[in-house]
Amino acid sequence: MKETKLKQLFEAARREPAPLPPDHFADVVQRAVSRQGAPEPFSILDQLAFLFPRVAVAAVILICCCLAGDFLLSMFNGPDLGEGLARLSDQWLLAGNGI
Amino acid sequence: MAQSDDAELLDRIRGGAVDEFAELVRRHQAHVFAILSRYERDAHRLEDLAQETFLKAWKALAQFDGRAPFEHWLSRIAVHAALDHLRKQKRSRNEIGFPELGEDALEWLHNDAEPGQLEARDARELLDAAMQRLSPTDRLVITLLEIEECSVKEISALTGWSSIAVRVRAVRARKRLRDALEQLEQKNHERNETETTL
Numbered sequence: 001m002k003e004t005k006l007k008q009l010f011e012a013a014r015r016e017p018a019p020l021p022p023d024h025f026a027d028v029v030q031r032a033v034s035r036q037g038a039p040e041p042f043s044i045l046d047q048l049a050f051l052f053p054r055v056a057v058a059a060v061i062l063i064c065c066c067l068a069g070d071f072l073l074s075m076f077n078g079p080d081l082g083e084g085l086a087r088l089s090d091q092w093l094l095a096g097n098g099i
Numbered sequence: 100m101a102q103s104d105d106a107e108l109l110d111r112i113r114g115g116a117v118d119e120f121a122e123l124v125r126r127h128q129a130h131v132f133a134i135l136s137r138y139e140r141d142a143h144r145l146e147d148l149a150q151e152t153f154l155k156a157w158k159a160l161a162q163f164d165g166r167a168p169f170e171h172w173l174s175r176i177a178v179h180a181a182l183d184h185l186r187k188q189k190r191s192r193n194e195i196g197f198p199e200l201g202e203d204a205l206e207w208l209h210n211d212a213e214p215g216q217l218e219a220r221d222a223r224e225l226l227d228a229a230m231q232r233l234s235p236t237d238r239l240v241i242t243l244l245e246i247e248e249c250s251v252k253e254i255s256a257l258t259g260w261s262s263i264a265v266r267v268r269a270v271r272a273r274k275r276l277r278d279a280l281e282q283l284e285q286k287n288h289e290r291n292e293t294e295t296t297l
Contacts, residue, residue: 001280006273009280010245012222018133022146025128029153030121036157 105169113160124153127170131177137242138181140227152180171256178239178257185235200224200287208284225280232279237272244269 070082105126112119131149139145155176163172200208204221226246230238243249243257254265 001277001284006277006280008217009222009225012217012219013226013246014219014248016219016223018129018136019142019145021128021132021149025146025149026121026124029124029150030118032150032154033120033157034117036154 106165109160109163109165109169120157123169127173128153130170131173134174134177134247135181137246138185138238140223148180148184149177152177155180175257175259178243182235182239182258185238189235200228200283205287208280209288225283229276229279229283232282233272233275236268237275240265240268241272241276245273 105123108119108123108126112123128149131152132145135145135148135152139148152173156173159176163169201221201224203218204225207217207221208225230241233241239258240254243254244251249257251262251265251269254260255262258265260268
């Protein structure tokens with residue numbers, strides 16, 4: 001089908017007027033809403049689910065930055081992040097055990 | 100002004116004035132029907148779909164933060180409801196045949212040299228017949244882009260898809276629509292020839 005003909009088809013379809021809602025529609029919805037009760041509060045789980053893609057992306061970026069930082073430090077013979085963390089955790093654990 | 104009116108009404112509804120939700124529906128029902136009528140032509144099913152949209156909006160009212168106009172947020176819910184509806188229709192449809200088209204629509208379809216004016220109703224009939232061959236997402240993109248004349252950015256905001264995904268889907272959907280229209284023309288031509296022979 002030619003492009004001009006396709007465009008003509010779309011233009012004609014656009015001209016179709018939208019149907020009007022029936023007179024009683026808002027009342028029908030109101031009755032349904034009244035049966036359902038108060039809207040659900042936005043729970044913590046809902047908020048987390050809503051934020052999840054962003055939180056997941058932020059976590060991935062953070063992990064990548066840490067890995068990149070560790071790699072760069074090891075290239076320039078800097079302190080090993082993994083070793084530093086292990087030493088710190090030992091200090092806390094040993095200190096906690098009174099050693 | 101309309102945005103602040105909606106904001107005040109929403110505050111009252113969220114404050115407990117549940118009965119005022121009907122007023123919110125009255126303000127936005129024409130807009131919701133206009134969106135959904137592009138995807139469902141049967142009056143009863145359209146009304147059910149519109150009701151479903153407003154009920155979803157009611158359930159999710161706590162999530163509306165007021166940063167964008169309420170109508171935009173509601174439009175997004177309507178578009179998602181339309182997409183779910185198209186997916187359900189696709190699943191329940193066992194066989195996708197080509198429906199019978201009206202004479203005027205057929206004549207326009209066959210006439211490449213001077214297609215002539217096409218009535219809106221006939222255009223919708225042709226498009227609906229061809230779009231049955233498209234996936235729900237393709238149908239949604241084509242409808243938003245070509246019939247609603249939304250920009251890529253607007254479609255992205257309505258659907259949650261990236262702009263790149265919208266563009267890729269639009270190119271693919273347009274090609275598939277063109278193929279479907281050509282098949283429609285071919286099928287009806289064969290059917291006419293068979294009827295003439297008989």
